Amino acid sequence: MKLLRVTRPLSDMPAHPARNMRLVATGMLLLMAALFLAARASVHLHPAIGFVQAFAEAAMVGGLADWFAVTALFRHPMGLPIPHTAIIPRNKDRIGDTLALFLRDNFLTPAVVARRMRGLDVAAATGRFLASPSGGDGRLREGASRLAAEILETLDQERLGGMVKGAIGQRLRAVNLAPLIGQALEAAMRDGRHAPVMDGIIRWADRTLEGNEHLIRQMVHERAGKIMRWTGLDENLASAILNGLRKLLADMADDPGHGLRLKAEEGMAKLAADLQFDIGMQAKVARVRDEILDNPAMQRWIDGMWEQARAGMLRAVRDPGKAMAGRLGEALKQLGETLQSEERLRRPINRFVRRAAVGATASYGDSIVKLVSETVRGWDAGTVTSRLENAVGRDLQYIRINGTLVGGLVGLAIHAIDSLF
Known part of the structure; x- marks a missing residue:
């Protein structure tokens, strides 16, 4: 049995840019420390060196302060259990609950979904796709085709075939x-x-x-x-x-x-x-119907029909361009053109899609919110820390770099004012 290929999330990928920026920020902090020591040792040689010393000293303070602030978000600085540090790991569950509530209140309410869906013409978009399925680079169609083929090949054929054939038999008996x-x-x-x-x-x-x-x-x-x-x-x-x-x-x-x-x-x-x-005649016909359905020959015919249908679906999804070139493709193309030109046809379709989306939100919105909350709760603190830190990435290190530079400029300004007045 083939397995669906799972791609690693972006947050699990090696964060080379973030690591490089971390080295740059730490290097600037060490550079300011070296510059401060050198300026302090030679400040007696010229008054201008005092400005360099003030800049480097304030830059070290600013860089260290921002390093502490950035580190305190994700872990204890230097491993010390300082109060109000390792904020994200310590509040992991509350963050998950807050994120879930944010999704529910801002995205997964029937009113929000209805307002958003009101501006979408799903029928027209579907019509454009059906009328010109090969438009653009075709990646959406090819990706959907590959996914459908992999799903069909991955599912247990005996169980799936049994479900389909059982459903056919139940419908015929009903x-x-x-x-x-x-x-x-x-x-x-x-x-x-x-x-x-x-x-x-x-x-x-x-x-x-x-x-x-x-x-x-x-x-x-x-x-x-x-x-x-x-x-x-x-x-x-x-x-x-x-x-x-x-x-x-x-x-x-x-x-x-x-x-x-x-x-x-x-x-x-x-x-x-x-x-x-006549109830009696209907009962006789029903008995004949059931005898025919229970006949092994009929069961073999249903088996063959399912296998032909599955093979046809696989051929269609593996080669969507070829499938769309036949009579089915021509019919779908005509349907797409009709959807684009007939507003009276689009209106009930869009209404149905909108109601379906709103109904799904009303029925399953809380379940989605609960899933988000429970998923975050299920993560260990290290996973949450690494994923969020990699997601923010280089910006965290830019905070440290900016803190170093801004601190140095503030120290330079204070020393200049002190020297003048």
């Missing part, structure tokens, strides 16, 4: 065939469409009589008396019977108003009525 057959027969007789069927039955009877003539002659010969056989009257009697049956069938075929034919039509009309209204 259909009350007798009234449907009775209504179809009644409509056919009302419109005169039963006449070809009656003619076909008569022709079949004529061919059957001709093919079994020797059996009829043998039957008459065996049942005739010795005198009739001795005189050859049994042959004459058999010929008379056969000729009479042939003439009867010919008269029925030529005369739509033939008495026996009318009797047959009366029987068909009574059968149509019984199929529709």
Whole structure:
């Protein structure tokens, strides 16, 4: 069995840019420390060196302060359990609950979804895609095709096939065939469409009589008396019977108003009525239906039908361009053009999609919120820390760099004011 290929989340990828910026920020802090020591040792040589010392000293303070602030978000600085540090790991559960509430209050409420869906023309977008499925780079269509193919190949075929075949059998057993057959027969007789069927039955009877003539002659010969056989009257009697049956069938075929034919039509009309209204007749038809469905031959036919359908679906999703080039593709293209041009058709479709989205939000919004909250609660503190730190990435280190530079400039300004006044 093939397994679906799972791509690692972005947050689990190596964060090389963030690590590089961390080295830059730490390097700047060490550079300011070295510059401060050098300036402090040589400040007596020239008054201007005092400005360098003030800049480096304030830059160290600013860089250290921002390093402490950034580190305190995710862990204890230098491993020391300082109060109000390791804020994110310590408040992991509260963050998950807050995120879930934010999603619920701002995205997963029926009013918000309805307002957002009101501005979307889903039917027109679907029509554009169906009318020109190969537009753009086709990545959406190809990705959806690959996903559908992998899902079909990954699912347990025995279980899936059993579910499909079981559903087909249940649907067929739930259909009350007798009234449907009775209504179809009644409509056919009302419109005169039963006449070809009656003619076909008569022709079949004529061919059957001709093919079994020797059996009829043998039957008459065996049942005739010795005198009739001795005189050859049994042959004459058999010929008379056969000729009479042939003439009867010919008269029925030529005369739509033939008495026996009318009797047959009366029987068909009574059968149509019984199929529709007679409980006993409907029960008989239901028993015949169930016997047919339980027949191994019917089960093999359903199995073959499912395998053909599955193979057809796999061919379609593996080669969507080829599938869209046939009659199905032409029909879908026409449907897409109709969706784009007919606003009266788009309106009920968009209304249905909007109501479905709102209904799904109302029914499953709380479940989605609960899923988010429980998922975050299930993460360990290290996972939450690494994912959030990698997601923010380089910006955290820019805070440290900016703190170093801004601190140095503030220290430089303070030293300048102190020197002037």
